[in-house]
Amino acid sequence: xxxxxxxxxxxxxQTRQALLDAGxxxxxxxxxxxxxxxxxxxxxxxxxxxxxxxxxxxxxLGVALVGESLxxxxxxxxxxxAETTDSGDIIDRxxxxxxxxxxxxxxxxxFIARERxxxxxxxxxxxxxxxxxxADEVAVGLATQPASAGWSPGDLRVLAELYVDHMVMTAAAFxxxxxxxxxxxxxxxxxxxxxxxxxxxxxxxxxxxxx
Amino acid sequence: xxxxxxxxxxxxxQTRQALLDAGxxxxxxxxxxxxxxxxxxxxxxxxxxxxxxxxxxxxxLGVALVGESLxxxxxxxxxxxAETTDSGDIIDRxxxxxxxxxxxxxxxxxFIARERxxxxxxxxxxxxxxxxxxADEVAVGLATQPASAGWSPGDLRVLAELYVDHMVMTAAAFxxxxxxxxxxxxxxxxxxxxxxxxxxxxxxxxxxxxx
DNA sequence: TCATTCAGTAAACAACCGTTCGCCGACTTT
DNA sequence: AAAGTCGGCGAACGGTTGTTTACTGAATGA
Numbered sequence: 440x441x442x443x444x445x446x447x448x449x450x451x452x453q454t455r456q457a458l459l460d461a462g463x464x465x466x467x468x469x470x471x472x473x474x475x476x477x478x479x480x481x482x483x484x485x486x487x488x489x490x491x492x493x494x495x496x497x498x499x500l501g502v503a504l505v506g507e508s509l510x511x512x513x514x515x516x517x518x519x520x521a522e523t524t525d526s527g528d529i530i531d532r533x534x535x536x537x538x539x540x541x542x543x544x545x546x547x548x549x550f551i552a553r554e555r556x557x558x559x560x561x562x563x564x565x566x567x568x569x570x571x572x573x574a575d576e577v578a579v580g581l582a583t584q585p586a587s588a589g590w591s592p593g594d595l596r597v598l599a600e601l602y603v604d605h606m607v608m609t610a611a612a613f614x615x616x617x618x619x620x621x622x623x624x625x626x627x628x629x630x631x632x633x634x635x636x637x638x639x640x641x642x643x644x645x646x647x648x649x650x
Numbered sequence: 651x652x653x654x655x656x657x658x659x660x661x662x663x664q665t666r667q668a669l670l671d672a673g674x675x676x677x678x679x680x681x682x683x684x685x686x687x688x689x690x691x692x693x694x695x696x697x698x699x700x701x702x703x704x705x706x707x708x709x710x711l712g713v714a715l716v717g718e719s720l721x722x723x724x725x726x727x728x729x730x731x732a733e734t735t736d737s738g739d740i741i742d743r744x745x746x747x748x749x750x751x752x753x754x755x756x757x758x759x760x761f762i763a764r765e766r767x768x769x770x771x772x773x774x775x776x777x778x779x780x781x782x783x784x785a786d787e788v789a790v791g792l793a794t795q796p797a798s799a800g801w802s803p804g805d806l807r808v809l810a811e812l813y814v815d816h817m818v819m820t821a822a823a824f825x826x827x828x829x830x831x832x833x834x835x836x837x838x839x840x841x842x843x844x845x846x847x848x849x850x851x852x853x854x855x856x857x858x859x860x861x
Numbered sequence: 862t863c864a865t866t867c868a869g870t871a872a873a874c875a876a877c878c879g880t881t882c883g884c885c886g887a888c889t890t891t
Numbered sequence: 892a893a894a895g896t897c898g899g900c901g902a903a904c905g906g907t908t909g910t911t912t913a914c915t916g917a918a919t920g921a
Contacts, residue, residue, distance in 0.1 A: 447918055451868065469769035473684035476909060487909075489869050496909095552767040556760075556822065558680035567826070597841045598848070608815050611767065615778070630808045637809070640859055641852030648851055658888055662898065687879060697900050698879075704898095707879095866919070871912100878907065889896070 455493045457483045459507060462500055463546045471501045471550075472558040501554065501562040508547035509569040515540065516573060520580030530635045534628055537606055541613040552611050570607070574600045589646050598642060605634060666704045668694045670718060673711055674757045682712045683769040712765065712773040719758035720780040726751065727784060731791030741846045745839055748817055752824040763822050781818070785811045800857050809853060816845060 461482040465474055474497060480487045494500045519536055522529055541548050554562045578599035581587050587595055609631040616623035672693040676685055685708060691698045705711045730747055733740055752759050765773045789810035792798050798806055820842040827834035 445919075447867080450918090454868080466769075470681035470683045472681045473769065475907085477907075485868095486870050488871085488911080491910085492868055549767075553769065556763040556766075556825075557768070558677075558684065558764065594844060597844050600841065601845050601848070604819050608819070614767075630811070633805060633808050634812050636859075637812070637849060637852035637856060639852070640855045641848035641850070644851045644855050645848060648847075656889075658897075661888090665898080686877085688877075696898095699881080699901085700899050702880085862921100864919100864921085866917105868915105868917095870914075870916105872914105874909100874911080876908080879904105881904080882902085883900105885898105885900080887896105887898090889894100891892100891894075 451492070454483070454485060454489065457485075458490065458493060458500065459504060463504060463550060466504075466550050466553070467546055470557055471497065471554055471562060498559050498561045501559055502565045504547075504550055505554075505562060505565040505569060508544065508551050509566075509573075512540065513572065513576065516576055517580070520577060523584060527636065527639075530632055530639065533606070533635065534609065534631045537609050537631070538613055538624065538628060541610050542618065545614070545618065548610055549614055552607075552614060555607075570603060573606075574603045577602050586643060601638065605631075605638070609634075662703070665694070665696060665700065668696075669701065669704060669711065670715060674715060674761060677715075677761050677764070678757055681768055682708065682765055682773060709770050709772045712770055713776045715758075715761055716765075716773060716776040716780060719755065719762050720777075720784075723751065724783065724787065727787055728791070731788060734795060738847065738850070741843055741850065744817070744846065745820065745842045748820050748842070749824055749835065749839060752821050753829065756825070756829065759821055760825055763818075763825060766818075781814055784817075785814045788813050797854060812849065816842075816849070820845075 458479065462474065462479055465479065465482060476490055476497065477487050480490050494503070515536060519529070519533055522532065524532075551566060555566050557563060574596065578596050581595055581599055581602075582592075590598070609627065612627045612631070613624065616627060669690065673685065673690055676690065676693060687701055687708065688698050690708075690711075691701050705714070726747060730740070730744055733743065735743075762777055766777050768774060785807070789807050792806055792810055792813075793803075801809070820838065823838045823842070824835065827838060
């Protein structure tokens with residue numbers, strides 16, 4: 440029988456986390472496909488062979504980083520979607536939440552942007568799967584709104600994906616600006632709000648134009 | 651005095667192009683930051699030292715690839731913008747042109763998507779500069795349209811960037827689908843058109859909502 | 862208490878890396 | 892025809908890479 444906790448497991452988790460942390464730090468300036476195993480273990484302060492006690496290869500560490508980066512975002516998204524204020528207020532909230540999440544998880548989000556179309560298939564697919572789940576959640580949230588009356592499920596799904604893609608786009612914009620460049624951050628916030636308003640207005644008048 | 655043409659220059663250009671071609675091929679399955687110099691010269695069939703006759707380092711080859719990938723797109727974009735049909739027809743044209751360009755320059759576009767937020771700063775900046783120019787051109791095109799009356803230059807610029815980002819988004823979607831998966835291609839085309847229509851409708855009603 | 866498990870180690874492996882050097886030979890200029 | 896230019900080559904440089912091996916010693920379970 441294996442215990443779920445214990446000194447053994449805790450210590451193992453600790454170096455595993457150290458590998459993830461050091462990896463994330465090193466990946467701020469390079470791609471996963473060029474991150475060396477020895478380079479990583481050297482940064483952590485363990486022997487190269489120790490790596491294999493935790494991950495079969497680098498791609499696997501990358502997949503773990505995807506989970507760590509986007510796992511906590513699901514709750515955030517559902518929380519924002521739950522506020523069915525339905526007015527323009529939710530737009531400001533969405534943009535503000537995005538800005539805050541990027542600020543607090545900058546290396547994680549950088550990693551996601553960098554590897555979304557990167558050279559490691561397993562990581563690309565893991566990211567795509569997470570974004571797919573995001574779109575699912577947004578689609579569910581949209582479906583409950585009165586403004587979605589008359590929309591086909593397929594078109595609603597497209598709209599949900601547009602919102603998710605827009606969130607990624609906005610996050611990437613915040614990434615490109617220096618963290619302390621307030622002017623740039625305000626410019627990005629303004630642009631993001633404007634884009635979301637345009638999309639929302641288009642959504643509201645979509646059915647009229649169809650007639 | 652240096653001749654612009656001649657056997658010498660032509661032969662040099664030839665191996666330079668061979669380096670770019672082989673690089674693009676190798677970069678279909680990895681990132682620029684992990685592409686080895688020897689790996690590249692081996693694929694071309696020249697000695698490692700020959701590389702330095704054409705590029706100071708790999709980042710420089712990457713920048714050259716950016717130019718090769720996006721250079722010919724400016725003319726395409728301006729051509730599409732010039733068709734001021736102003737109706738929903740231009741949307742179908744835009745999506746069709748995007749699909750065609752991706753199909754005909756698949757490795758180039760993959761390279762752009764992969765390195766847009768990649769680990770090589772010089773390449774990231776080169777791509778950002780090109781996309782900035784695209785937005786400039788779209789903004790100029792939009793300004794001439796009657797539908798842009800009453801729009802501030804700043805907001806018009808945001809709209810232009812939204813269109814460019816949307817084009818990139820659509821191109822990436824075509825990339826992710828297999829080239830011969832007609833069903834997927836049709837799905838992506840449908841979604842892209844729907845998104846563009848939503849944005850266009852939002853644009854048309856933007857000024858009403860402001861009052 | 863004693864046997865077992867297992868995360869981490871040190872060492873060795875062959876293979877590969879980017880870069881520099883002097884040299885060659887075909888093209889180009891005078 | 893002679894002198895100069897220069898793209899490409901082969902060889903060598905020190906250093907790094909991922910992976911396997913047998914091992915140690917502390918946490919574990921009986």
